[in-house]
Amino acid sequence: MSTGVAGFLAFIQEACSQKRRGLLGLLSAIIFAAVYSAVIGVISRSQQPLPPEITTPSLDVITRGPIGQVPWIIIYLDRYWVVSVSLEAILAIIILSMLIGLNVSSLLFIYSLRGLIGGFCLMGLSAIPSFFSIFSCCGGGLAMWVILATGLLPLFTSVILPLNKLFLLISISLLTLNLWILYRGYRRGLGIARSVSGNRQAGGGCCAG
Numbered sequence: 001m002s003t004g005v006a007g008f009l010a011f012i013q014e015a016c017s018q019k020r021r022g023l024l025g026l027l028s029a030i031i032f033a034a035v036y037s038a039v040i041g042v043i044s045r046s047q048q049p050l051p052p053e054i055t056t057p058s059l060d061v062i063t064r065g066p067i068g069q070v071p072w073i074i075i076y077l078d079r080y081w082v083v084s085v086s087l088e089a090i091l092a093i094i095i096l097s098m099l100i101g102l103n104v105s106s107l108l109f110i111y112s113l114r115g116l117i118g119g120f121c122l123m124g125l126s127a128i129p130s131f132f133s134i135f136s137c138c139g140g141g142l143a144m145w146v147i148l149a150t151g152l153l154p155l156f157t158s159v160i161l162p163l164n165k166l167f168l169l170i171s172i173s174l175l176t177l178n179l180w181i182l183y184r185g186y187r188r189g190l191g192i193a194r195s196v197s198g199n200r201q202a203g204g205g206c207c208a209g
Helices: 003-017 019-040 087-112 119-132 141-149 153-160 164-208
Strands: 043-045 058-062 072-076 081-085
Touching: 003 019, 003 087, 003 164, 019 087, 019 119, 081 087, 087 119, 087 164, 119 164
Parallel strands: none
Antiparallel strands: 043 081, 058 072, 072 081
């Protein structure tokens, strides 16, 4: 493992080691997971009640289907509210939420060292593309409804739908890049602090002489 990667992993570990930072990072990840699930349609409310033959609350697990789509979990909370999530949606939620939590903990760590917190803006913007990802289990959620309501259906079908998974990869890449930028800022801060400390020691030694 290269020194840079080892240093990066040590930075992440240090950022999450303090209890308060770790808890706030975890809370941020949970909040993001809930919001993201609602936006992409994992949690949805049907305008029509479910057929009488479907018992509620109930759980269905679909195990046959394309790779990545199964297992597909469907939970009927009542006659209207449904939770529907496939394997690819679960993985997307976990990865994005984890990156959000790590970004928050790292930002708090940098801030505690009197560092810059400019990474917050990049973190917020980085998550936006993922909200346009479409999963077969969920139907697009709020993002798709906004596109349809604004009359951009041709744009949706010709551009967004074929590239929808690319939006997810963009968010994952940008959130990871933001962590790396925070780490590099942390390393620069350490270098400056050591340089200042060295200059003070050298100056003190000169005066003492």
